[in-house]
Amino acid sequence: MPLETDFPQNFEAREFKVVGKRPVRPDGVDKVTGRAKFGADAVAPGMLHAKILRSPHAHAKIVSIDTSKAEALAGVKAVVTRDDFPVHEAVKEDQELMSVLTNVMAREKALYDGHAVAAVAATDPRIAAQALKLIEVEYEVLDHVIDEDLAMQPDAPILHEHLGHEYGGGKPSNVAGVTEIGHGDVEKGFAEAEVIVERSFKTGAAHQGYIEPHACLANIGSDGRGELWCCTQGQFMVRDTCTQLLGMDVSNLRVTPSEIGGGFGGKTTVFIEPVAVALSRKAGKPVKIVMSRDEVFRATGPTASASLWIKVGAKKDGTITAADAILKYQGGAFPGSPVDMGAMASFACYALENVRAVGYDVVTNRPKQAAYRAPGAPMAAFAVESVISELAGELGMDPIDFRLKNAAGDGTKSSFGPTYDEIGLIETLEAAKKTEHYNSPLGPNQGRGVASGFWFNFGGQTAVSLNLNVDGTVALSVGTPDIGGSRASMCAMAAEELGCDYDDVYCIVADTASLGFNDVTDGSRVTFASGLATIQAARQAKQRMIDRAAKIWGIPSDAVKWENGAAHPSGPNAGEHEPLSIKDIAAMAGETGGPIAGHHEIAAEGAGPSFATHIVDAEIDRDTGRIDIKRYTVVQDAGKAVHPAYVEGQFQGGAVQGIGWALNEEYIYNDKGLLENPGFLDYRVPVASDLPMIETVIVEKPNPGHPYGVRGVGETSIVPPMGAIANAVSAAAKVRATEIPMSPPRMLKLLRDSEATAKAAE
Amino acid sequence: MVQVTLWGSLRDYADGAETLEAEGENIYQVLQDLGKKHPNLQPILKKGVTVSLDGQIYRQNLMQEVKPDSEVFLLPKMAGG
Numbered sequence: 001m002p003l004e005t006d007f008p009q010n011f012e013a014r015e016f017k018v019v020g021k022r023p024v025r026p027d028g029v030d031k032v033t034g035r036a037k038f039g040a041d042a043v044a045p046g047m048l049h050a051k052i053l054r055s056p057h058a059h060a061k062i063v064s065i066d067t068s069k070a071e072a073l074a075g076v077k078a079v080v081t082r083d084d085f086p087v088h089e090a091v092k093e094d095q096e097l098m099s100v101l102t103n104v105m106a107r108e109k110a111l112y113d114g115h116a117v118a119a120v121a122a123t124d125p126r127i128a129a130q131a132l133k134l135i136e137v138e139y140e141v142l143d144h145v146i147d148e149d150l151a152m153q154p155d156a157p158i159l160h161e162h163l164g165h166e167y168g169g170g171k172p173s174n175v176a177g178v179t180e181i182g183h184g185d186v187e188k189g190f191a192e193a194e195v196i197v198e199r200s201f202k203t204g205a206a207h208q209g210y211i212e213p214h215a216c217l218a219n220i221g222s223d224g225r226g227e228l229w230c231c232t233q234g235q236f237m238v239r240d241t242c243t244q245l246l247g248m249d250v251s252n253l254r255v256t257p258s259e260i261g262g263g264f265g266g267k268t269t270v271f272i273e274p275v276a277v278a279l280s281r282k283a284g285k286p287v288k289i290v291m292s293r294d295e296v297f298r299a300t301g302p303t304a305s306a307s308l309w310i311k312v313g314a315k316k317d318g319t320i321t322a323a324d325a326i327l328k329y330q331g332g333a334f335p336g337s338p339v340d341m342g343a344m345a346s347f348a349c350y351a352l353e354n355v356r357a358v359g360y361d362v363v364t365n366r367p368k369q370a371a372y373r374a375p376g377a378p379m380a381a382f383a384v385e386s387v388i389s390e391l392a393g394e395l396g397m398d399p400i401d402f403r404l405k406n407a408a409g410d411g412t413k414s415s416f417g418p419t420y421d422e423i424g425l426i427e428t429l430e431a432a433k434k435t436e437h438y439n440s441p442l443g444p445n446q447g448r449g450v451a452s453g454f455w456f457n458f459g460g461q462t463a464v465s466l467n468l469n470v471d472g473t474v475a476l477s478v479g480t481p482d483i484g485g486s487r488a489s490m491c492a493m494a495a496e497e498l499g500c501d502y503d504d505v506y507c508i509v510a511d512t513a514s515l516g517f518n519d520v521t522d523g524s525r526v527t528f529a530s531g532l533a534t535i536q537a538a539r540q541a542k543q544r545m546i547d548r549a550a551k552i553w554g555i556p557s558d559a560v561k562w563e564n565g566a567a568h569p570s571g572p573n574a575g576e577h578e579p580l581s582i583k584d585i586a587a588m589a590g591e592t593g594g595p596i597a598g599h600h601e602i603a604a605e606g607a608g609p610s611f612a613t614h615i616v617d618a619e620i621d622r623d624t625g626r627i628d629i630k631r632y633t634v635v636q637d638a639g640k641a642v643h644p645a646y647v648e649g650q651f652q653g654g655a656v657q658g659i660g661w662a663l664n665e666e667y668i669y670n671d672k673g674l675l676e677n678p679g680f681l682d683y684r685v686p687v688a689s690d691l692p693m694i695e696t697v698i699v700e701k702p703n704p705g706h707p708y709g710v711r712g713v714g715e716t717s718i719v720p721p722m723g724a725i726a727n728a729v730s731a732a733a734k735v736r737a738t739e740i741p742m743s744p745p746r747m748l749k750l751l752r753d754s755e756a757t758a759k760a761a762e
Numbered sequence: 763m764v765q766v767t768l769w770g771s772l773r774d775y776a777d778g779a780e781t782l783e784a785e786g787e788n789i790y791q792v793l794q795d796l797g798k799k800h801p802n803l804q805p806i807l808k809k810g811v812t813v814s815l816d817g818q819i820y821r822q823n824l825m826q827e828v829k830p831d832s833e834v835f836l837l838p839k840m841a842g843g
Contacts, residue, residue, distance in 0.1 A: 003818065003826075004826055004827055095809075178771050179769070179770070179771050179838055180769070180770025180771040181769055181770055182770055208843075264843060265842070265843020266843075268841075268843065338841075340838035340839070340840070341838070341840060341841075344837065344838070344840075356770070358770075358771075371841060371842065371843035372843050373843045374842070374843060375841060375842065375843045416769075416835075416837065417767060417769065417814060417835040417837065418814035418817050418818075418819065418833065418835050418837075419816075419817045419833060420817060421817045421818070455842075456819060456840060456842075457842075458819075458821055458840065458842050459821070459822075459823075460821065460822060461822060522841065522842035522843055523840075523841065523842020523843070524842060525842065603822045603823040604823075605818060605819070605820050605821070605822075605823045605826070606818055607819075705818070715842060715843060
């Protein structure tokens with residue numbers, strides 16, 4: 001159904017002049033020369049440096065906090081604790097905000113190793129660190145729980161007395177919520193099945209692993225007004241959250257986002273920003289906080305870890321008759337794991353008459369989870385795609401053919417309910433099957449895996465402003481931080497509409513005082529939604545230039561057409577006039593009515609889901625259990641690739657993060673519930689030497705809800721990797737791997753257990 | 763009047779009903795009417811839901827027109843990364 005908007009949003013087939021090319025990225029020079037300013041680069045005269053005291057216990061009652069000795073230390077200008085974060089009215093009414101407040105600064109209890117307990121601002125970072133040691137906190141250590149399955153046991157330590165009574169038989173439990181998705185009769189479907197595969201899986205929690213730690217600088221004046229500079233995926237979110245948590249008027253805080261050294265969802269919330277504002281307000285001076293990597297791991301969100309059970313049945317001809325899933329996600333110490341989306345996404349690739357997915361949101365003594373690329377979907381896809389490939393094997397079918405036999409297509413009723421519009425899963429499967437990779441031979445100890453994946457993609461609130469400069473160049477302001485190359489795409493779309501050169505458009509990410517509200521950069525929404533607003537803003541500016549040309553020529557506006565970046569007379573009564581270029585019209589703007597601009601504000605919808613299919617070749621060293629990824633191909637539907645190099649980069653980045661999640665990345669806790677590997681030496685993300693070149697195939701099935709057909713591409717690419725890699729590893733190892741990360745010790749144990757079982761059977 | 767399909771666990775708040783009838787010319791009005799007729803749903807609706815209307819997912823823009831034969835699904839609140 002076409003979207004109802006007051007502007008043309010539906011797909012318009014056209015020939016592109018700028019979109020689809022690979023121009024140089026506008027932020028490239030700044031980033032390679034070091035001129036780009038990131039969060040930690042912010043400075044202000046008289047700036048203080050703040051440090052945060054963090055809980056050394058996984059779970060403890062905070063009996064008392066004595067800051068008097070720290071406050072007496074020379075150079076210390078302010079100390080804040082839970083007493084400086086009262087519960088304001090806005091927070092009382094919002095459980096999610098209450099969780100954020102409690103996560104920012106612990107209240108009655110420390111809920112995980114690294115939970116913030118107090119903060120100090122001092123004239124020097126060393127003085128701040130020294131002051132932390134002078135803060136006396138009396139803890140009463142409590143039993144803790146780290147694992148989602150253990151947290152659901154009846155005798156598990158309870159994190160929140162008010163939580164989960166409906167799932168604990170009237171007593172508190174660690175289950176914060178249950179979601180069920182599906183339709184049809186699953187039991188009947190399994191009764192019709194001729195082959196059934198049923199398995200349980202576990203996934204570790206993976207951190208987003210952004211290179212830039214969180215950093216911010218707050219400067220609040222004695223009048224209660226101030227500014228905040230920070231690295232974030234959403235300056236408007238930071239402004240609104242900080243002001244609500246601290247009881248400030250929204251207009252009293254202006255937030256400017258820095259360049260961002262990666263986010264992947266992990267910077268869609270606040271951690272240190274309210275603390276910096278509170279300290280600055282108390283000290284009357286600018287306060288800067290920069291997290292260490294240790295703090296990033298201990299106190300910012302990884303995604304959830306999960307325990308999963310999957311059952312799928314099919315007829316011998318390959319038709320799936322029923323699919324069932326139970327998903328248990330722990331999202332750290334607060335409700336809100338992404339299990340809802342995991343349940344909805346789990347079987348979204350398939351056309352199923354009988355399907356069910358039940359998800360449990362579980363709390364544990366771990367840091368509060370934060371969004372991570374396609375939140376909730378990759379873990380579910382790992383388990384489901386493992387079972388789908390195993391079932392294909394049981395049926396003697398090619399895994400791509402089996403997926404094609406059951407794939408969701410245009411008009412399919414999705415597993416989570418709604419009927420799909422035009423989607424590109426089948427196209428990715430067909431393209432994957434034709435790749436040279438899929439048809440190439442494998443070496444010894446190697447296996448090949450495939451998996452498909454889905455992500456919803458979102459729109460959201462978006463405001464864009466486009467201003468024509470006096471020389472005809474264009475200043476474009478967007479409100480969505482650029483975490484994946486969006487400025488290049490915005491410049492390309494504005495240039496496409498205006499008919500000017502890509503290099504004539506300069507795009508910035510504006511502060512909160514300069515534009516209307518923008519949602520965070522998340523949900524693969526920016527190229528779609530900010531792009532949509534950019535196109536409309538450019539069209540408005542273009543119409544205004546047409547109106548100016550009409551005035552200059554003394555003819556009606558409808559007798560003027562816009563071609564190749566210039567106004568031309570059009571029609572029999574328009575008369576003979578020399579075309580007026582953007583530069584000509586811009587130079588006369590003052591004399592013809594003033595500045596020429598375009599702007600657009602929307603709550604964008606119609607993003608159109610994206611699907612992908614990945615192919616992986618993995619090799620196992622049977623003596624050590626080490627896995628090498630030998631070859632990897634991503635095939636994904638982008639709708640329309642505005643800047644294909646960036647699209648390929650998103651595909652490759654998702655695959656690489658998925659490889660890390662699948663093979664190495666995990667949080668290792670000791671028996672006290674303390675994190676033992678809070679650093680990149682021991683929490684090992686893939687580096688270039690670990691990886692093959694990630695090959696890419698861009699499929700373009702236009703999104704009917706965008707004039708160029710654009711679909712978001714940033715998240716889908718992390719959904720299939722773990723399933724595809726698990727299928728490749730299982731084929732290479734000749735035993736099914738059901739737990740990730742598939743690290744060498746875990747794989748070696750799996751191999752040895754498998755060999756022992758085989759020997760016992762002889 | 764339009765048929766609104768509830769996600770599985772939401773049915774617990776609507777006496778087990780898979781679908782409910784509601785009146786309204788747009789998504790906002792339909793949600794208001796649902797909350798009025800089924801008070802148990804109010805807390806969930808207030809916390810936020812996602813609405814799928816004729817295959818399009820709406821997280822925020824509730825002013826879309828709903829027709830009597832529209833396909834309307836209530837889904838859990840969604841967020842990206």
